[in-house]
Amino acid sequence: MIKVNTTVTKPRKSGADVAFVVCNTLFMIAFVVITLYPVLNTVAVSFNDGTDAVRGHIGLWPRIFSIKSYNTVLQKPTMKTAAIVSVLRTIIGTVLALATNALLAFVVSRKKFLFKSELSLFWVITMYVNGGMIPYILLFKTLHLSGTFWVYVIPGMLNAFNMLVMRTYMNGIPDSLEESAQLDGAGYFTIFWKIISPLCLPVYATVALFVAVGQWNSWFDTMLYNRMEDKYTTLQYELMKLLNSVTSNKGQNSSTNNTTQQSTVTPVTVRAAATVITMLPIICLYPFLQRYFVTGLTIGGVKE
Amino acid sequence: MADTNDTMVQSAPVKTNNARRRKRKPGDEFKTPITVKEMKKQSFLLGCTALFVIYGIIFNYIPIIGWLMAFQKYTPKDGLFGSQFVGLAKFKFLFDDEVFLRDIRNTLAMGIINLVTTFIMAIVFAILLNEIKNTLAKKCIQTISYLPHFLSWIVVCGILHDALSINGIVNDVIEFFGGERFNFFMYEGWFWPIVAFAQNWKETGWNAIIYLAAITSIDPCLYEAAAIDGAGRWAKIKYITLPGIKPTIMILLLMNVGNVLNAGFEVQYILGNDVIKKVAETIDIYCLTWGVSKWDYSLGTAAGVFKSLVSIVLIVIANMLAKRAGEERLF
Numbered sequence: 001m002i003k004v005n006t007t008v009t010k011p012r013k014s015g016a017d018v019a020f021v022v023c024n025t026l027f028m029i030a031f032v033v034i035t036l037y038p039v040l041n042t043v044a045v046s047f048n049d050g051t052d053a054v055r056g057h058i059g060l061w062p063r064i065f066s067i068k069s070y071n072t073v074l075q076k077p078t079m080k081t082a083a084i085v086s087v088l089r090t091i092i093g094t095v096l097a098l099a100t101n102a103l104l105a106f107v108v109s110r111k112k113f114l115f116k117s118e119l120s121l122f123w124v125i126t127m128y129v130n131g132g133m134i135p136y137i138l139l140f141k142t143l144h145l146s147g148t149f150w151v152y153v154i155p156g157m158l159n160a161f162n163m164l165v166m167r168t169y170m171n172g173i174p175d176s177l178e179e180s181a182q183l184d185g186a187g188y189f190t191i192f193w194k195i196i197s198p199l200c201l202p203v204y205a206t207v208a209l210f211v212a213v214g215q216w217n218s219w220f221d222t223m224l225y226n227r228m229e230d231k232y233t234t235l236q237y238e239l240m241k242l243l244n245s246v247t248s249n250k251g252q253n254s255s256t257n258n259t260t261q262q263s264t265v266t267p268v269t270v271r272a273a274a275t276v277i278t279m280l281p282i283i284c285l286y287p288f289l290q291r292y293f294v295t296g297l298t299i300g301g302v303k304e
Numbered sequence: 305m306a307d308t309n310d311t312m313v314q315s316a317p318v319k320t321n322n323a324r325r326r327k328r329k330p331g332d333e334f335k336t337p338i339t340v341k342e343m344k345k346q347s348f349l350l351g352c353t354a355l356f357v358i359y360g361i362i363f364n365y366i367p368i369i370g371w372l373m374a375f376q377k378y379t380p381k382d383g384l385f386g387s388q389f390v391g392l393a394k395f396k397f398l399f400d401d402e403v404f405l406r407d408i409r410n411t412l413a414m415g416i417i418n419l420v421t422t423f424i425m426a427i428v429f430a431i432l433l434n435e436i437k438n439t440l441a442k443k444c445i446q447t448i449s450y451l452p453h454f455l456s457w458i459v460v461c462g463i464l465h466d467a468l469s470i471n472g473i474v475n476d477v478i479e480f481f482g483g484e485r486f487n488f489f490m491y492e493g494w495f496w497p498i499v500a501f502a503q504n505w506k507e508t509g510w511n512a513i514i515y516l517a518a519i520t521s522i523d524p525c526l527y528e529a530a531a532i533d534g535a536g537r538w539a540k541i542k543y544i545t546l547p548g549i550k551p552t553i554m555i556l557l558l559m560n561v562g563n564v565l566n567a568g569f570e571v572q573y574i575l576g577n578d579v580i581k582k583v584a585e586t587i588d589i590y591c592l593t594w595g596v597s598k599w600d601y602s603l604g605t606a607a608g609v610f611k612s613l614v615s616i617v618l619i620v621i622a623n624m625l626a627k628r629a630g631e632e633r634l635f
Contacts, residue, residue: 020537024432028441031429032448035505038463039451041473045466056471104356107349112336114346119353122360128616131367132608133588134595138380139367155363158356188348217456220570224596236458243462243574272466275459282454287447297513 039279046070046272050264053272069273072265078233079274085149086216086235093153093215098208100158102200105166106192111175120167127160137224146225149232152215162207165296169203170196206296209289216282235278242271374606394606404590404607411586411611414572415564417496418503423557425508430515431545435537446516449509457570460506465489465575468498489575492583499571514556515549522548558626562619565611587611 040060045053049064073079107113108120131139136155137146145151173196181191197204219236226232245267336342343350369384374394376387398404429449436442452460467473468488475485488494526544535543569588576584587607595604 014536016538017536020435024435027432028436028445032445035448035452035509037473038467042463042466054471056469057476100356100359103352107352107356110346110349112346113349114336114338114342115350115353119356122357126360126364128619129368129612130364131370132605132612133591134601134604134608135367135370135373137596138370138373138601139363143362158359158363188346213454217454217458219456219458236456239456239462240458240574243458243465268466271462275462279455279459283451286450286454290447290450293450294513294517297517 042272042275045269046276048269050266050269052264053269054266066264066269068265069269070277072270073273073277078230079235079238081231082233082235082238083277085232089149089152089234090212090215093157094208094212096153097157097159097162097211098204101162101166101207102197102204103192104158105163105170106196108163109167109170110178110188123158123160123163133224140225147229147232148226151225152218152221152232152234156214162210166200166203166207169200173199202292202295205289205292209292210296213282235274239271239274239278242267242274371605371609373602374609376602378602378605380601390602394602395610397603398606398610403585404587406582407585407587407590410572410583411565411588414496414499414586415566417500419560419564421500422503422507422511423553423560425504426511427515427549427553429508430512430519430549431541433512434516434519434545435541446509449512451509452506453510455506457506457574460502461571461574464498464502464505489577490579492580495576495580495583498575502571502575515552518549518552519545555626558622561622562615564618565615 037060041058044058044060044062046069047065047067048058048062049066050069052064104119104123108116108123110116113119140146140151140155145154177195177199178191181195186194217236219234219240222232222234222237223240372384373387375389375391376384377390378384378387382388433442433445433449436445455463469475470485470487474488479485488498522544526548527540530540530544565587569586572584572586573589573592576589588611591604591607591611594600594607
C-alpha cells in the first residue's frame with residue numbers, strides 16, 4: 001500500500017509544489033534569521049569595545065574584542081546582589097510553588113474528598129477575578145511583605161492554572177492504587193508522598209519549569225515592592241534600570257562611563273553584557289526541557 | 305505571562321461547567337456523605353484545605369474587597385473601613401478624563417492588533433513548519449522558535465530597542481534600500497506596529513506548539529488518500545490541515561478574546577516615552593501613574609476595577625459563544 005503511494009506521488013511533484021517548497025524554505029530561513037540575529041548581535045556588542053560599539057553597525061562578530069564590559073558589570077556590587085537574589089527567588093519560589101500546588105492538586109483530585117468541588121471552585125474563581133495592582137500594594141504593605149524577600153515567593157505561590165494542570169494529570173492515575181495503599185494502612189500523606197508524587201514527576205517538571213521561568217524573568221514586583229531595597233534587587237530589575245537610562249535619553253548615549261581610563265566602557269556595551277548574563281542560564285537550559293513544556297501546554301489546552 | 309493566561313482561560317470554563325453540572329445532577333457522581341468518621345479519616349486533607357483556604361482568602365480574596373476603595377476617598381490613615389464613601393465620583397472622574405478614554409482606546413487597539421496578528425502568525429508558522437519534511441531541520445527551527453518566549457520582556461525590549469535604534473540593523477536595511485535613517489520611537493504611527501512585532505517575535509513559536517499538537521493528531525490516512533487523488537501541498541493544507549485544526553483555532557480565539565485588555569503592559573511601559581505617550585499608555589499604566597506615583601489609591605483602583613469588570617464580561621461572552629459553537633470536547 002505504502003509503496004503504491006510513493007510511486008504515485010513522486011512523479012506528480014508539480015511546479016506549484018516545487019514553488020511551495022522554495023517559498024516555505026525561504027520563509028523558515030527568514031524566520032530563523034529574524035529570531036536569532038538580534039540575540040546574536042547583542043552577544044557581539046557585549047564583547048565589543050565600548051566607544052567603538054557606539055558607532056553601531058556591529059554584525060554577528062565584535063569589531064574590537066574586549067571583555068571590559070563584563071568586568072564592569074560583574075564588579076558592580078548591586079549586580080552581585082541581584083544575581084544572588086534572582087537565583088534564590090527562582091529556587092525557593094519554584095520549590096514552594098511546586099510543593100503547595102502539588103498538595104492542593106492532590107487534595108482536589110481525591111474522589112472521596114468531602115469538599116472536592118467546593119475547593120476547586122474556590123480556586124478557579126481566582127483565575128477570573130483578581131484585585132488588581134493597587135489593592136495588592138496596600139495588602140503587602142499591611143502584611144509587611146513589601147521590602148522583604150518573601151514578597152517574591154509567597155504571594156504568587158498557589159496558582160489555579162498550575163493546580164489544574166496537575167489535577168488533570170492526577171485524575172488520570174487509577175484509583176485502585178490509592179485504595180490498595182489504604183488497605184495496607186497508608187494515610188493520605190503517605191499516598192501523596194509515596195504513591196502519587198513519584199508517578200507525577202513529568203507534570204511536576206512542567207509546572208516547575210513554568211514557575212522557574214516566571215520567577216527568573218519577573219521584574220515588575222521588584223519595582224513595585226522593593227524599589228528602595230537594594231539588597232533585594234533582581235537581575236531583571238537592574239537590567240531594566242540600565243535600559244531605562246538609555247531609552248530616556250534617546251540616542252545620546254555616547255558618553256563614556258569612566259573617562260579617566262583609556263579603556264572604554266559605554267552604556268551600550270554594559271547593557272549588552274548585562275543582557276547576555278541575564279539570558280544565559282535560560283538559553284543554556286531550555287533546549288533540554290522542551291519535552292516538559294510541550295507536555296504541559298498540551299495538558300492545559302488541547303486534550304482529546 | 306501572556307501564554308499562561310491564554311491557556312488558563314482555556315481550561316477553566318470547563319471546570320466551572322462541570323462543577324455546575326455536578327450540582328444539578330447529584331446522582332451523576334458518587335458523593336461521600338459528611339460524617340464524623342469520614343472527617344476523621346480525611347483529617348489530613350481537611351487540614352490542608354484549611355491552610356489553602358486561609359491562604360486564598362488572604363492573597364486572592366481580600367484584594368477583591370479592596371475594590372471598595374474605588375467608591376471611597378481612601379486615605380491610608382483612615383483605612384478601608386474608615387474612609388469616606390463618595391459613590392461613583394471616582395468613576396465619573398475617570399470617564400471625564402480624556403487621558404483615561406485615550407488609554408482605553410490604546411489598550412483595546414493594541415490588544416486587538418496583537419490578538420489578530422499573533423493568532424495568524426502562530427497558525428501560519430505551525431502549518432508551514434509541519435510541511436518541512438526534514439526532521440532535523442524541523443526540530444532545529446522549532447527549538448529556535450521557542451527561544452524568545454523564555455526571555456523576559458526587559459531583554460526583548462532591550463534587544464528590540466537596539467535593533468530599531470538609529471545605528472541599528474533595521475535602519476541599516478532601510479539605508480541599504482535607499483531610505484533615510486530615522487528614530488522609530490519618535491513617531492506615534494510606529495508604536496503599535498512595534499508592539500505587535502515584539503509580541504509576535506516573542507510568542508509565535510510558543511503559540512504554535514498547540515497547533516502543531518493538533519496537526520499531529522490529524523489522521524495521516526487523509527493525506528495519503530488526498531495524495532492518491534492528486535492533491536498538491538496547497539490543496540492538502542486547505543482541505544485537510546486547516547479543517548483539522550479549526551476546532552482548536554476557534555476555541556483559542558474565543559478564549560483569548562477575554563484577554564484582550566491584558567494584552568500588553570510591559571512593552572508599553574518599557575518602550576514608551578514622553579514623545580509618543582499619546583499612543584503608548586494603557587489602562588494599566590494609568591493605574592500605576594495614579595495609584596503609585598500620584599498617591600490616589602482610589603482612582604487607581606477604580607481604573608483597575610473597570611478593567612477587571614470589562615474582562616469578566618468579555619470572558620463570559622466568549623464562554624457562551626464557545627459553548628454555542630459546541631467545541632467543548634476539546635477540553
